[in-house]
Amino acid sequence: MNQQFGRVALIGIGLIGSSLAHVIRREKIASHIAGYAKSAETRKAAVQLGLVDSIHDTAAVAVKDADLVIMCVPVGACGEIAKGISAALKPDAILTDVGSVKAAVVRDVLPHVPQGVHFIPGHPIAGTEQSGPASGFADLFVKRWCILTPLPTSDLAAVTRLEKFWHACGSEVELMTPEHHDLVLAITSHLPHLIAYNTVATAADLEEVTDSEVIKYSAGGFRDFTRIAASDPTMWRDVFLNNREAVLEMLGRFSEDLSALQRAIRWGDGETLFNLFTRAREVRRNIIAAGQETAAPDFGRDPKHR
């Protein structure tokens, strides 16, 4: 792969930032990886893990002379970061992010983007429940979608350069508006996380089921909810605070459908239950056919850990 950029600045070196560092290095996408992290602990780990060529304790110094700046911080932190780096951004640089919500990032970042800098928001639909600089790996983005939400004013050549970057990371790229992104992700990602957090919290609160029983009998469904609910609390707090309307819209629909299921159970309406479960099973088959999930039993887990 040809080198696409000179200096790339990673602002935030958690799961996504460190995964980008790994793949940028492996694919030789940039000649220099500059990193910034909020805590001294993460900065030290980034150096020890060999993720960066230079580490900086302010984001403004990290972005100096960078051709590509990627904000890999919780959604709620993007505005402050953009304000802090604004004056240091190189003319013609591409400024992007990886946040799970897009309209709020545009709202918070755009006012700080100087003339001549290309701001193109992005979101790789790739992740795990792990966080921090040691959790990243180079293949995280392989065969995953990365959604870019260019603005009507975005420079087409810059959008193409960013698309090429994500292709080099192994991703497929799709373009859409920030608002459409937020609606789609509300149902495919944000609502499932909310349900997982709530399911685990309800189980943990049950007085008649002791904690040890919840853990002991956690095979199957509940354990998969606990995996999702182990995701980073700061990141997910920011997702719900910043995609409020789309999540509330989807939650409303979900509650109505749940009431219909509740009624079917109450009235012994097996046909309704069977039909819905059959439709749901078809959705999973389609996801597997699209290469976005493994068909192996139990998500391909090692039988020892089932």
Ligand code: NAP
């Ligand atoms: P992470 O592992 O928790 O890392 C977050 C990074 O942001 C850390 O380097 C942290 O610094 C830094 N940070 C946190 N608060 C900050 C603040 N107020 N100012 C400056 N830096 C701050 O998180 P992640 O999973 O990489 O997520 C990063 C972004 O990617 C989020 O916007 C998230 O929505 C998005 N995303 C996540 C996933 C996923 O599955 N995890 C998938 C796609 C997109 P310290 O380590 O020094 O605290």
